[in-house]
Amino acid sequence: QKEVEQNSGPLSVPEGAIASLNCTYSDRGSQSFFWYRQYSGKSPELIMFIYSNGDKEDGRFTAQLNKASQYVSLLIRDSQPSDSATYLCAVKSPYNQGGKLIFGQGTELSVKP
Amino acid sequence: DAMVIQNPRYQVTQFGKPVTLSCSQTLNHNVMYWYQQKSSQAPKLLFHYYDKDFNNEADTPDNFQSRRPNTSFCFLDIRSPGLGDAAMYLCATALATNYEQYFGPGTRLTVT
Numbered sequence: 001q002k003e004v005e006q007n008s009g010p011l012s013v014p015e016g017a018i019a020s021l022n023c024t025y026s027d028r029g030s031q032s033f034f035w036y037r038q039y040s041g042k043s044p045e046l047i048m049f050i051y052s053n054g055d056k057e058d059g060r061f062t063a064q065l066n067k068a069s070q071y072v073s074l075l076i077r078d079s080q081p082s083d084s085a086t087y088l089c090a091v092k093s094p095y096n097q098g099g100k101l102i103f104g105q106g107t108e109l110s111v112k113p
Numbered sequence: 114d115a116m117v118i119q120n121p122r123y124q125v126t127q128f129g130k131p132v133t134l135s136c137s138q139t140l141n142h143n144v145m146y147w148y149q150q151k152s153s154q155a156p157k158l159l160f161h162y163y164d165k166d167f168n169n170e171a172d173t174p175d176n177f178q179s180r181r182p183n184t185s186f187c188f189l190d191i192r193s194p195g196l197g198d199a200a201m202y203l204c205a206t207a208l209a210t211n212y213e214q215y216f217g218p219g220t221r222l223t224v225t
Contacts, residue, residue, distance in 0.1 A: 099212025
């Protein structure tokens with residue numbers, strides 16, 4: 001079992017729709033969760049982080065965390081073509097010094113005009 | 114203003130010819146990381162520095178070395194690049210209080 005799993009996609013949504021990106025993790029002791037956006041040929045950009053159960057909203061982005069189900073998601077409202085990118089879910093390992101992140105393989109999102 | 118800077122952005126080297134990639138940061142973050150990312154794959158952690166303490170991942174080849182002469186700078190040395198080392202090399206930094214990692218723009222390495 002992979003430590004962090006994401007659907008690889010591609011996930012295709014029409015412009016203006018809600019895009020829902022999902023991630024599950026295997027280590028129940030994990031405490032910190034991150035979403036990165038990566039455009040093709042560019043480096044990952046941190047767009048959301050969440051530490052507590054529930055929802056965290058920032059503009060059009062909402063991160064949702066359910067530790068009991070070991071599930072974290074990212075919702076993008078009013079999706080725009082500029083949101084087309086690969087979204088990486090990352091979980092901070094609770095067992096290592098230095099904040100090592102365990103990355104999922106990423107979900108490719110395509111927003112169609 | 115760029116906060117994590119990587120130089121060069123593109124590097125071409127010959128098989129077996131040593132190469133050094135650099136990373137600098139203006140965030141005064143005490144943790145610095147080096148990742149390797151190949152096409153359609155997740156970033157793979159090579160090593161990190163917690164202040165001056167060097168931490169190597171168990172599966173990082175000996176061919177990869179790193180130096181951190183001060184808080185702001187960190188270098189990745191590839192002693193004898195092979196064709197399989199062609200990749201994007203990413204530097205990231207974080208504060209030890211929250212470990213939110215911020216990436217530089219990356220260096221695209223080509224090995225001929």
